Amino acid sequence: MSVPKAPTPQLISVNKPISQQSSFVLQKVVANIKRGTAIGHFPSSGNMGSVGVDGYLCNDSHSGKSTMDWGAGSSVLGNWSTELGEIFYETLNTNGFNVAGDPKDLFGQNKSVASAEYLVGASITQIKSNFCEDHHWWDGRPLNEYSGEMYLNVTWTVFSNLTQREVMEIQSGGYHRQIATKKEGIILTFHNAFAAAVESFISTKEFQDIALKAENAGSTLQAFKGQPLQLVLPEVSQEIIENKLDTVLSAVVTIRSGAGHGSGFIINEDGYILTNAHVVNEATNVAVILNNGLEILGEVIRTNEQRDVALVKVPLRIPSPLPIRHKQAENLEKVYVIGSPLKEELQSSVTSGIVSAYRNSSDPNSSYIQSDAAISPGNSGGPLLDQYGNVMGISVSKLTGNSAEGINLFIPALNALDALKIIPQ
CATH class of the missing domain: 2.40.10.120 (Thrombin, subunit H)
Structure with missing residues (x-):
């Protein structure tokens, strides 16, 4: 499968104090992918060489066209208190942005959502990946350990708690390559690709204008442009x-x-x-x-x-x-x-x-x-x-x-x- 390589985002150094920034919370992550869509391939060993990942006899036990298909249709994947919420929190927090609450606080979700100035929704519209299933060097049996690469395309929607309206919609891509084989290799690659998509999102000028309360922040909506x-x-x-x-x-x-x-x-x-x-x-x-x-x-x-x-x-x-x-x-x-x-x-x-x-x-x-x-x-x-x-x-x-x-x-x-x-x- 042809997997896009999203560029590494250029994050700015945030000097504005957290107390003077807008606050965000991840409200929901959904997948908007048609049921049955192929989101991953398990190519043969020779075809995985260009990916540059570890793994012996890659996918040797797979036969014919071996794919990983999306089986859930449109579905909710996470929110503020899940692992995806923790990734969102840590990415914003690490880069100096104001994110409300802490996903590790088991009793603070409602308070954090209510106190945040902006709610963020993420819709994953595309997943493309190639994975290598590792096999034993001696007898060739599959080890249920995976390495590989994955790309996500995410549409981000920012909703103002203050004005009760959407103020921004923007897309970003996230790519991650999991070099070492691990039992949780597929889900780990997904989480890291999502983290890369978050970094790409917060590197955009539109997000930073809202976060840092720049003049005309959130002005991507169509305004009236007629005559006086x-x-x-x-x-x-x-x-x-x-x-x-x-x-x-x-x-x-x-x-x-x-x-x-x-x-x-x-x-x-x-x-x-x-x-x-x-x-x-x-x-x-x-x-x-x-x-x-x-x-x-x-x-x-x-x-x-x-x-x-x-x-x-x-x-x-x-x-x-x-x-x-x-x-x-x-x-x-x-x-x-x-x-x-x-x-x-x-x-x-x-x-x-x-x-x-x-x-x-x-x-x-x-x-x-x-x-x-x-x-x-x-x-x-x-x-x-x-x-x-x-x-x-x-x-x-x-x-x-x-x-x-x-x-x-x-x-x-x-x-x-x-x-x-x-x-x-």
Whole structure:
């Protein structure tokens, strides 16, 4: 079998302290290989000479076409707490990257997965190998000991725990040659080829930008690249929200797509609505339900998956859109959240809290308003309002875990406008 020789990756010297890096954990390793695919050959002694491995009378007891076939189809091979997780942990840790938890900690898996900023999934899409089964020098009997070579092709997916979306997908190859014959030679070659694929993965600029929190990290997703859109937006309000709650509620909508439902809010009298990109998903049209029960068809005008924001247009004139304020959120400022949590029947639900922090960053895609104002699935895309009913942010995600409580994140509203190239008039 022709086995590719993946180049040895050039790893950088990581000087950034672990405490200032993003943290990772291996969530799952799966094999995506068709059942019955030949993943290894046992060539005759003469054909193994070019591989350069030990072994006497290589595969002498094999006859005809001797192959090792994949028999499981798509299957889960490991996760954080398995040997593959240990290989992932040791490779990142040895090279100076921040990997959450320790696979040897029998009781820390859930805590590590919840605390990691990024979850990593690995899909093995190709295995190619040649192996030599050693035979006894005297009587020629097989010894069940193996040497050989193996190549893996792995597709890596990185998922942000913070924004609840995939931020990177990239492929890497890993090659290993097992020179000495060993009883566990085949599985040892597989593990070392996987380790080589991990090293190749973490040597990529895309991974290192995320790990070291470089500017524009995770920007491989397609962003909106259209022309600027000028919209007339309402003036910032100075009237307290309690005096005009019905008007505010009328500007918050429920959005239904094939992926489920979320929330949104009207920003312009001509029927423009802001929401999350993950609410509309890849749809070109969505159902928009006003708080009075009217359901109309909305067109997805533009999306920016990078910042997780989208703009929807309905063919309806709306007299009272929500104003967007320009002042940055301040700690302890009182805020309100409106949306449709969990199910559509709970539309116009209102929760309140304070601004816990403004998580600013040199990368605008990583800036968030943090608040204890409660949100749930279905709130995504709804507004975070100040005490005057001005939009400060867009509900996007919450941190969950055994000890997490009241850590809810919102995309700054002005950042959303910038991401969609909306110019206020």
